[in-house]
Amino acid sequence: METAKKTVAFFLLMCAALSYVNAQKKINEGTVTYDVSYELNADQLQYASLLPKEITCYFRGDSCASIVNQGPAKIKGVTVFKANYRSLLVDMPTSSKKIVVVFTPDEVAQEKAANPQLTGVKGTEKQIIDGYSCSKVSITDTKNGAVYEIWVTNDIDLAPNSLSKLVSDFGGVPVKFVTFNRGIKVNAEIKEIKEMPVPPGFFSATKDYQPMTLSELQAM
Numbered sequence: 001m002e003t004a005k006k007t008v009a010f011f012l013l014m015c016a017a018l019s020y021v022n023a024q025k026k027i028n029e030g031t032v033t034y035d036v037s038y039e040l041n042a043d044q045l046q047y048a049s050l051l052p053k054e055i056t057c058y059f060r061g062d063s064c065a066s067i068v069n070q071g072p073a074k075i076k077g078v079t080v081f082k083a084n085y086r087s088l089l090v091d092m093p094t095s096s097k098k099i100v101v102v103f104t105p106d107e108v109a110q111e112k113a114a115n116p117q118l119t120g121v122k123g124t125e126k127q128i129i130d131g132y133s134c135s136k137v138s139i140t141d142t143k144n145g146a147v148y149e150i151w152v153t154n155d156i157d158l159a160p161n162s163l164s165k166l167v168s169d170f171g172g173v174p175v176k177f178v179t180f181n182r183g184i185k186v187n188a189e190i191k192e193i194k195e196m197p198v199p200p201g202f203f204s205a206t207k208d209y210q211p212m213t214l215s216e217l218q219a220m
């Protein structure tokens with residue numbers, strides 16, 4: 001009888017484990033929208049009004065595009081991680097200008113070098129955030145010793161995007177996290193995920209976009 005009880009208990013345990021594994025939803029294509037806020041130093045405060053409060057990332061395979069509205073301009077930042085590719089598509093309807101900037105390999109390397117180098121330790125603390133079961137991870141910037149808290153989930157499986165990539169290797173999909181963009185600390189939290197087809201050609205510039213270097217764009 002005792003053996004039968006142990007067999008039943010083991011069977012129920014396995015069923016529970018398999019149910020959890022099968023519950024994970026893999027999303028290969030779609031959008032993820034984040035609520036974002038920023039921690040600015042004194043020199044950066046002048047740009048506060050221009051920074052978006054929401055960022056939407058389209059993703060398909062290894063390609064992603066982050067869409068932000070910055071003042072009158074709509075900016076699409078395209079990244080293809082395996083190809084080490086970065087571009088910016090800037091649409092300014094008020095001045096009837098469309099600009100595309102393709103980063104040089106050196107510019108991509110400089111952008112990466114500006115990011116902190118992070119290590120992480122996954123803890124035992126858990127909580128539900130935006131409907132996802134999340135685990136806490138303490139991450140440390142090895143450059144300056146700063147420690148940050150992020151929350152990751154295994155309820156879903158989706159590829160990293162340009163916003164989440166920096167903290168995507170700590171045991172789950174980042175749901176509530178910190179990241180960095182050109183020296184600015186960004187606090188981000190998933191607002192919505194949609195599984196949907198990304199339109200063909202979404203990661204490329206059409207012929208009406210004027211090519212420009214990154215230096216030329218910054219000079220504007």
